[in-house]
Every structure is written in structure tokens, then in C-alpha cells.
Amino acid sequence: MNLNSLLFEKIKNIKSEKVFVSSGKVKKFDGNIIYCDPFPAPIGSLCKVNDKMKKCIMCEIIGFNEEHNMLAVLDQNANIVVGCEVSLFDDGRLIEIDETILGRVTDAFGRPLDDKPVLKMKEKWPLLGKMMNPLKRKPVTEPLDVGIRVINSLLTIGRGQRVGIVAGSGVGKSILLKMMSKFTEADVVVVGLIGERAREVGVMVDSLIDEESRMKISVVAVPADRSPLMRIRGANRATAIAEYFRSKNKNVLLIMDSLTRIAHAKREIGLSLGEQPTSKGYPPSVISMIPNLIERTGTSDNGSGSITAFYTVLADADDTNDPVVDTARAILDGHIVLSRLNAQLGIYPAVDLTNSVSRVMTDIVDQNHIDSAVKFRSHVSLYTENRDLLLMGGYVQGQDRMLDEAIAMWPKLLDFISQKENQKADYETSLKDLTKLYSSGQNNEQKT
Numbered sequence: 001m002n003l004n005s006l007l008f009e010k011i012k013n014i015k016s017e018k019v020f021v022s023s024g025k026v027k028k029f030d031g032n033i034i035y036c037d038p039f040p041a042p043i044g045s046l047c048k049v050n051d052k053m054k055k056c057i058m059c060e061i062i063g064f065n066e067e068h069n070m071l072a073v074l075d076q077n078a079n080i081v082v083g084c085e086v087s088l089f090d091d092g093r094l095i096e097i098d099e100t101i102l103g104r105v106t107d108a109f110g111r112p113l114d115d116k117p118v119l120k121m122k123e124k125w126p127l128l129g130k131m132m133n134p135l136k137r138k139p140v141t142e143p144l145d146v147g148i149r150v151i152n153s154l155l156t157i158g159r160g161q162r163v164g165i166v167a168g169s170g171v172g173k174s175i176l177l178k179m180m181s182k183f184t185e186a187d188v189v190v191v192g193l194i195g196e197r198a199r200e201v202g203v204m205v206d207s208l209i210d211e212e213s214r215m216k217i218s219v220v221a222v223p224a225d226r227s228p229l230m231r232i233r234g235a236n237r238a239t240a241i242a243e244y245f246r247s248k249n250k251n252v253l254l255i256m257d258s259l260t261r262i263a264h265a266k267r268e269i270g271l272s273l274g275e276q277p278t279s280k281g282y283p284p285s286v287i288s289m290i291p292n293l294i295e296r297t298g299t300s301d302n303g304s305g306s307i308t309a310f311y312t313v314l315a316d317a318d319d320t321n322d323p324v325v326d327t328a329r330a331i332l333d334g335h336i337v338l339s340r341l342n343a344q345l346g347i348y349p350a351v352d353l354t355n356s357v358s359r360v361m362t363d364i365v366d367q368n369h370i371d372s373a374v375k376f377r378s379h380v381s382l383y384t385e386n387r388d389l390l391l392m393g394g395y396v397q398g399q400d401r402m403l404d405e406a407i408a409m410w411p412k413l414l415d416f417i418s419q420k421e422n423q424k425a426d427y428e429t430s431l432k433d434l435t436k437l438y439s440s441g442q443n444n445e446q447k448t
Helices: 003-011 149-154 173-183 198-208 228-247 259-272 284-294 323-331 340-344 367-385 387-391 401-417 427-447
Strands: 023-029 033-036 046-050 056-064 069-073 085-090 094-097 123-126 162-167 188-194 217-222 251-257 306-314 334-337
Touching: 046 069, 056 228, 094 228, 123 228, 149 367, 149 401, 149 427, 162 173, 162 323, 173 188, 173 198, 173 251, 173 306, 188 198, 188 228, 188 259, 198 217, 217 228, 228 251, 228 259, 228 284, 228 306, 259 284, 259 306, 259 323, 284 323, 306 323, 367 387, 367 401, 367 427, 401 427
Parallel strands: 162 306, 162 334, 188 217, 188 251, 251 306
Antiparallel strands: 023 033, 023 085, 033 069, 046 056, 046 085, 056 069, 094 123
């Protein structure tokens, strides 16, 4: 029995008033969008089409006018012809959810991808989330331990903060996310692998779902070869799972890889509906979708739960002025930029401290921590700005006291920001290492 058959078997158990309320016939099909007879159904409703080979094809309503309903095909290899019957079977607003989702890998519809039994979950949650009162949201007051030294100490993340990881391809985004997922102190980890290579999805899942972390991680995987609506639905589903556990007063870590692939999927749908493209071909609906997705995360307005979210943002050709990068950077509470130069030098995680910022760090750590972090960042900035001059022998020691300090400290700074993939650095240890680094540095200066 294939995954579609399992899903339709599941749909049969839905109350009769939701099943086959309306139907119509296919009038036109351009390979992606079906135009059928109009029938009453909201955008986002799920339909099935019986194609020429008597196979049930899943579709989603994406628009309508006086003459047609427009449906996007969610399955591959559909043999759809004029006259095929279209039937509505679910309004698509709610997903089934409970704690049995932990330790499982599912697709955009909750179908299992891990060769385990079909999930029979007892509760429901809105796919697009619940509206919250912004004035009642709890402030971000506590740090979240993500198990990575450079982030814990120099870019401290708060519980309920939303952060972007901005980088080009091949500089270590996936490894950084994997380390966070395994080492974090969060109660629940939800990972959305949206639009990535199928091989990378398999490798990531194998490394995440082990005996130690199995019962606190849930993965939603929608590879790059799936339809754009499946990718968007997968992102919404991962966010909805995180929202459900936040409502249970859990501290959730949501990792979305990647926001750019979700934007690309929305661009495909927008252009197919006739929206006018703007910068780099993105229609206006993409720019409005990004804040709608991100604002669902964060702290709660009626409980102690929180969603700390990390979104990877792909900077095509290392262009950090891409429209998606700009929009995400404006709405997020901070961004971590990964440097290709650091990766080429073998510095992992390849965090570019001079261009990264955590906007809530000063609100959740003490003044000594802030002073040490500012001094560390200033030394890194000074050294990197003058690196070429130093390599050419154009600088004479003694001309700039701060630069002399940065040169002397550079090997220790490199050791501090470098961390092996299987090495965990908790928050307290990271802070002690940072304090120790500068207390020892000051002692050396006094001796000199």
C-alpha cells in the first residue's frame, strides 16, 4: 500500500459532512495547474482527482474565479485529461497531532517516511496557527543553550528568539543545524527540511534520530523534487507542530532549512497565478509570506512555552542583499552570517562575527559577559581588517595597542571559535571559557 492509499484510507474516517461535499470536472490542465468546474471550497482545501489511469491524484485549491477553480497538483506523474472528476475531501485547515509525533519523520501531510506504522494522533491544531495578541507575548528573558561555543558566548540566543543563518552553499549550514539539534537543552526539537536534496535529507535524518535524541525530535521532510505547494505545506506543518508543543508549555527549538527554498516555492505559485514579478522575479506574495511564517514563532501569549527558531537563508552567489535575505533580516531578531573565507581556512563553525548579531543578547546576559564579548569581537574585527597588511609585513608592532593585543590573542581566538562536529560546549562552560580567555590575557598584559 503506497503513501497516497494510506492517506486516503485515513480520510475515510473523517466525519461524513467533510467528505466529497462538492465536485467538478477538469476543463483545462497546463501541467501544473488544473482548471475545473467551480464549486464552493476555500483556498487551501485538499481535493483528489481520478486520473486516466484510475489513480487518485492529490491537489490543493490555490485560487478561483467565476468560471473555474484552480488547483495545484501535489503528486508527480499525473495522467490528467479533460473530464477527470475532481472531489473535495478536506478543507486542509487542521492537522492531527500529539506527542507520538516525536521520534518520527513525516512528510507535508503527516505520512510516515521512516517505514514505521501510520500515526494515529488524537488532537488537532490549525495548519496556519492561531493568532496571538502581540501585547500579551512574554518578553525574551532567558538564554537558550544551543551547545555551540561561539553562539552561546558571543551571539547568545534567548528562548523565543528568531534567528537567521545566512550563508552561501557549502559553508557548513547543515552541520551547524545538526549540532544545534543534538546539543540543545530545548524540551522539543522540530526540524523542517524543506526543498533540500534527498541525499542530504537522508543523511540529516540518520544523524538526528538516534537513541539519545529520538524522543524529543520530530522531522518534517519535503525534498526538492516535490511540488512547490508540498514544500510550503511542509513549512507550515513544521511550524504548527512547534506551536502545538509551545501550547503545552514546552521550550521548543524550531529549525527550518531553508527559508529560501520556501520562498522559491511561493514564487512558483505566485507566477503561475499571474502575479507581477519584482526584484529577482519574486512576486509580492513572497514578501508577505515570510513575516507571516516567522511571526508564528517566538514566546507565547498565554503560557510559559516558547519557540526559538533558526531559519537558514541561502545567499545565492554569496549575495547578502538578496530580497529574501533582506526581508528575513528585517523581521528576525538577529542573524548569523557564515563566511566562505572562514570555511576555506578550516574554521568551523564558519561564523563571521563582524557581520553577525543577536538583538536580544544585551537583554539576557550580565554586563561582564557583554564586555568580554565586545572585546572579543573588536579583536576579531581589528585582526581581519588588517590581515593583508600584516601578511605583507607593512605593520610595525607598537603603533596600535589594540591591534597588538589582537595579534597576540589571535591563536587563542581561533581555538575558541573552532569546535568539532561531535563536541558539545554548554552555555556555562562557554561563558567560563570566554571569561578565562580575557582574564588570562589581562594578566599577561600586566606582566609585560
